[in-house]
Amino acid sequence: MIIGVPKEIKNNENRVALTPAGVVSFLSVGHKVLVEKDAGLGSGFTNEDYANAGAEIIDNAADVWAQSEMIMKVKEPLESEYQYFRSGLILFTYLHLAAEPTLAQALKDKDVIAIAYETVAVNRTLPLLTPMSEVAGRMAAQIGAQFLQKTNGGQGILLAGVPGVNRGKVTIIGGGIVGTNAAKIAIGLGADVTIIDVSADRLRQLDDIFGNQIKTLMSNPFNIAEAVKEADLLIGAVLIPGAKAPKLVTEEMVKTMKPGSVIVDVAIDQGGSVVTCDHVTTHDNPTFEKYGVVHYSVANMPGAVPRTSTIALTNVTVPYALQIANKGVFKAIAENQALKLGVNVANGEITYEAVARDLGYEYVPVEKALEKELATY
Ligand SMILES: NC(=O)C1=CN([C@@H]2O[C@H](COP(=O)(O)OP(=O)(O)OC[C@H]3O[C@@H](n4cnc5c(N)ncnc54)[C@H](O)[C@@H]3O)[C@@H](O)[C@H]2O)C=CC1
Numbered sequence: 001m002i003i004g005v006p007k008e009i010k011n012n013e014n015r016v017a018l019t020p021a022g023v024v025s026f027l028s029v030g031h032k033v034l035v036e037k038d039a040g041l042g043s044g045f046t047n048e049d050y051a052n053a054g055a056e057i058i059d060n061a062a063d064v065w066a067q068s069e070m071i072m073k074v075k076e077p078l079e080s081e082y083q084y085f086r087s088g089l090i091l092f093t094y095l096h097l098a099a100e101p102t103l104a105q106a107l108k109d110k111d112v113i114a115i116a117y118e119t120v121a122v123n124r125t126l127p128l129l130t131p132m133s134e135v136a137g138r139m140a141a142q143i144g145a146q147f148l149q150k151t152n153g154g155q156g157i158l159l160a161g162v163p164g165v166n167r168g169k170v171t172i173i174g175g176g177i178v179g180t181n182a183a184k185i186a187i188g189l190g191a192d193v194t195i196i197d198v199s200a201d202r203l204r205q206l207d208d209i210f211g212n213q214i215k216t217l218m219s220n221p222f223n224i225a226e227a228v229k230e231a232d233l234l235i236g237a238v239l240i241p242g243a244k245a246p247k248l249v250t251e252e253m254v255k256t257m258k259p260g261s262v263i264v265d266v267a268i269d270q271g272g273s274v275v276t277c278d279h280v281t282t283h284d285n286p287t288f289e290k291y292g293v294v295h296y297s298v299a300n301m302p303g304a305v306p307r308t309s310t311i312a313l314t315n316v317t318v319p320y321a322l323q324i325a326n327k328g329v330f331k332a333i334a335e336n337q338a339l340k341l342g343v344n345v346a347n348g349e350i351t352y353e354a355v356a357r358d359l360g361y362e363y364v365p366v367e368k369a370l371e372k373e374l375a376t377y
């Protein structure tokens with residue numbers, strides 16, 4: 001199979017979908033890899049590194065897309081990339097389609113086989129989302145601490161406090177991978193940490209992990225309102241796989257926060273869990289102010305630490321991409337339930353139920369959308 005790796009074009013997106021080590025993995029089993037010139041520079045991989053690994057360096061994105069059977073990316077294609085879609089093209093990347101209706105329509109219109117990293121699932125875990133959630137969770141606490149500084153628009157508090165002065169309060173809504181990693185760093189910084197989740201089992205696990213270093217609360221509007229009001233730093237970290245994030249923090253709740261408090265809504269890639277985080281921001285201009293509260297809503301947080309993130313991401317994506325290349329996409333989907341759950345669009349149909357529901361499309365299961373193609377396996 002010919003695998004193409006375009007350069008990412010989202011604002012400050014410095015990750016790349018394959019490292020030179022990944023290129024070697026494909027070449028060693030007979031595939032060909034095309035890498036757009038300078039695609040790896042942001043992550044510290046030169047064109048020479050890729051060429052030495054055996055990739056062909058291609059001067060422009062159009063040729064990479066046109067000559068490849070499978071495109072591997074990091075972020076969802078932007079509008080300028082939709083022109084490269086074509087029937088039968090395999091696209092393997094983060095998509096977050098519930099928050100990207102125009103992209104969903106474009107993929108449908110062009111019959112792209114779109115496999116989303118974030119919905120590939122094994123036993124209710126999301127192996128291709130996990131490493132980036134680890135990165136973003138850890139970043140969320142450090143970014144929050146940074147924007148709480150007066151010089152950055154915050155109320156001017158140190159999360160650790162000092163002897164004789166209270167520690168800062170961090171409220172994390174969603175105690176999954178992002179939430180747990182945010183808590184680790186917030187605890188390390190010395191903050192007073194509360195985690196809210198809708199799953200009692202998850203709260204028990206968190207209690208076992210962190211003991212009395214954290215407080216846990218069941219997710220309901222009353223508890224969320226109380227915890228948001230007290231928070232110096234609020235971190236949004238909920239997820240219902242594939243679906244639009246539930247809006248758990250209302251405008252009224254945000255109005256109760258102290259001026260100069262900070263919200264980091266990590267769940268913004270799925271549309272955001274805080275009503276006032278009503279748009280995506282970029283690393284160039286990451287925050288805006290509403291009701292005196294600093295809002296941070298960057299949808300590609302790991303793009304700011306690309307060396308760590310690229311290696312962590314490709315550690316988990318390459319084995320799945322190799323299955324697609326080795327077996328062909330239909331056999332790989334037929335034989336691997338995890339990969340099948342990643343298929344969001346195929347043959348012009350939306351094949352992921354939560355995406356179809358949130359965008360108002362008919363849901364067509366993968367088995368039906370690809371009935372003919374899967375029949376032989
Ligand atoms: N902005 C960015 O750059 C990045 C964003 N993310 C996003 O962060 C979000 C969280 O991801 P993960 O932690 O990996 O997901 P996860 O599935 O590990 O955790 C989500 C948690 O939210 C909880 N939850 C669901 N509904 C809830 C409710 N109503 N109230 C309270 N908790 C609720 C679940 O029980 C679960 O524990 C996702 O939207 C993910 O795409 C991840 C990486 C980077």
Ligand SMILES: CC(=O)C(=O)O
Nearest residue numbers: 094132269299300302
């Ligand atoms: C998960 C995701 O959207 C990211 O890493 O950018």
